[in-house]
Amino acid sequence: MPHNDAPTLLPPSITLRRATPADLPALAEADGRAFGQHYSDEHLEEIRRLFDPDRFLVAVDAGEIVGITGSYPFDVTLPGGAALPAAGVTWVSVAVTHRRRGILRALMAEQHRAFVADGLPVSLLTASEGAIYGRFGYGVATEHREAEVTRRRAVLRRDVPDTGGVRQVGTAELRRIAPELHRRWAAQTPGALSRDDAWWDVLLADHEWQRGGATALFHLAHPDGYVSYRIDRGAQTCRVVDMATATDEAYTALWRTLLALDLVETVLARSLTPAEPVQFLLADPRQVRTVGQYDGMWARVLDVPAVLSARRYGTELDVVLDVRDPFLDRGGRFRLRGGPDGAECTPAAGAAPVATIEVTALGSLLFGGADAGSLARAGLLAAEPAVVRRLATAFRGERAPQHGTEF
Ligand SMILES: CC(C)(COP(=O)(O)OP(=O)(O)OC[C@H]1O[C@@H](n2cnc3c(N)ncnc32)[C@H](O)[C@@H]1OP(=O)(O)O)[C@@H](O)C(=O)NCCC(=O)NCCS
Structure with a gap:
């Protein structure tokens, strides 16, 4: 079995401290450098909605922030339906000038000691690179399967009943109805994360920078589910952005409607599960083509x-x-x-x-x-x-x- 008990050897000039509200612009600057983006003022305001400085730790060298780790609070569903409080680790980065000196390890040690002291049973994250987090006890817990559906040839089996019930709604209406539908979906989906109002506001703000060159969001709603998508007209592609269904009937009805989008050649879904029901709904399952499979969320058991x-x-x-x-x-x-x-x-x-x-x-x-x-x-x-x-x-x-x- 693998061993990993490397000590924390932090250079003496570096100190760790909790973040303050005033740190946000410097945090965004540091994060932007690490991930290769510049945050606009508007974007920063958006981030502020989710930013709780008490949940962020920074490493400082000569007054400069050179390392960050933070977390968001979530509830996560377990098989059987119980939900547990979880820390969603996020905003992890170390300045390029300070890497491989143990700063991440020190931040992780401090942050996870605090999780344990707070009695949190589990922490979660999504990883930029797969080789980073195993040493801190994280294992891949959910997977993303990216699939392209050839819309014109993707026909539902003849025996699948067409129960209807789907409406097109605008973002304001979706914002009103989706939280309840999402809660019902999350209650029956292991690994599902809760979304509070701030998350809904941020996800549905639908700024230009969230669109990746495609349109603003469109939404389809059913009494038991919804799907949000964008159209990339150049690529004649419908990109599924978010989908939550509380019944199989809603799942089928929403997929049937997505597959009826004339002028779309491909429906691209990035977060299907390895054996997603949609392929079994089709007369020809081969029309759901897997184009990628990646680690999704990682979990670390604390208790x-x-x-x-x-x-x-x-x-x-x-x-x-x-x-x-x-x-x-x-x-x-x-x-x-x-x-x-x-x-x-x-x-x-x-x-x-x-x-x-x-x-x-x-x-x-x-x-x-x-x-x-x-x-x-x-x-x-x-x-x-x-x-x-x-x-x-x-x-x-x-x-x-x-x-x-x-x-
Ligand atoms: C990933 C990152 C935070 C690591 O910070 P760091 O301070 O250099 O890491 P540390 O020096 O504390 O390294 C801790 C251990 O992780 C290993 N490690 C760090 N980054 C790694 C990487 N990208 N791939 C593989 N191993 C890595 C180190 O070799 C070290 O191993 P050891 O415990 O066996 O000695 C930093 O490289 C970074 O900011 N990268 C760009 C942004 C990013 O990807 N952040 C993660 C977001 S999920």
Whole structure:
């Protein structure tokens, strides 16, 4: 199993401190340098809506901000429907002049110590590069599948009922109806993140810089779901931006309507799950062409008993797990008794474990996205084959996880 217990060796001139409201322009400047963009004043005002300085840490060298990490508060849904409070780690960067000196490691250590002190059970992030966050205990928890649908040839199976119910609505109306629809979607989708009013306002502000050269947003609404999209007229493409459905009927009706958009050759969806129902709705499933598959959201378990007690399992399970967590030392032995109707996970220091698992792999299993068998073959989970099979069945959810909000 991999080892990672590199010490924090911060250069002496560098100090860490909590951000203040006045830091925002300097934070945006530093972030823009790291990610290659300039923020306008309007954009900065937009960011201010989500910015809580108490949730941001900065590294300072001679008065200059040279490192940042922050977080947003979310609730995240577990298999079975329970939601847990989670920190969504964001705005991570270190100045190009100060890289590979341990600043990120120091920021991460401090930030995650605070998460633990606050009693948070899990932290989440989306990663700019895949090699950064495993060392801090994060594992890939949701996936993005990017697919192109050849609209003219994508016809729903004849036996799929056309139940209608779809209306085109403007952004103001969507802003009113979508939060409730999204909540209903999130309650049944493992990995789904909650959206508060500030998030809705920012996502639907629909500024020029959010459009990537395509039109402003269009929306289709159904009593049980909605989809927002843009049209890239040059490419004759409809880009699905956001979709949340609380019933299969809404899902089918909204896809049927998207596929009726004359003058569009391709419907591009960036966040499909690996076995998305739309392909099975079509007479010819090959018309949903996967053009990319990427890690989506990463999860880091901070409180093993809290998260494993809160989720539900596909089969009855009674196991002692030995969780390895070199970065935060939140691992150890835990007894997990659970099933479809409930679960209890408690520390079990003296018990003999049947499986040893890296905390990264536990993050990958948390929302039911990963396969325990694959993790075992990759050396992140060690157990007898029968135990691996049982864990695989227990941790898999009925539905592939989706986080729904990029942060
Ligand atoms: C990623 C970034 C924050 C790293 O900051 P840093 O201060 O150089 O990182 P540290 O020196 O603390 O490195 C900590 C460890 O991560 C490794 N690491 C850091 N950046 C890495 C990268 N991009 N790829 C692979 N490993 C990386 C270091 O080698 C070090 O490894 P070790 O613990 O085995 O010694 C910085 O390179 C950056 O700002 N990049 C551009 C913006 C970005 O991608 N941010 C992340 C957004 S999700």
